[in-house]
Amino acid sequence: MEGPVEMNKNVCLICGYNELEEIPYYSYFAGSNEICPCCGFEFGVDDFDCDEFDHEGLTDQEIVEKSHIIWRKHWIENGLELFNPQIFSPEFRNGKFLKRDYLEIQMKKNLGLDFNDI
Ligand SMILES: [Zn+2]
Incomplete structure (x- = not known):
């Protein structure tokens, strides 16, 4: 990173919010x-309590990473339902989704993940 601006570390590791x-x-x-x-994942709960x-x-680390992959997959399959839709501008959502x-842009930009590789 260039300049005085620190990269934001408060990034969701599942969806890139x-x-x-x-x-x-x-x-x-x-x-x-x-x-x-955005994706509704609770850090410290939905990872270690994931029973799948x-x-x-x-x-x-393996548990955390695996739970993220599973949550992301389910969340995408279920249509990207927003946990708190009101904070997202209507231009980024269809109702509560x-x-x-x-999402593709958000994941690419903030996680370096290509949607098509998931
Ligand atoms: Zn998220």
């Missing part, structure tokens, strides 16, 4: 317990 109040994880994967207003895979033998075009 970049205006979280806190960073998603502190040391040792201690979650912030903030719920992303066996956590045994996995590191905290985020527009897919906007």
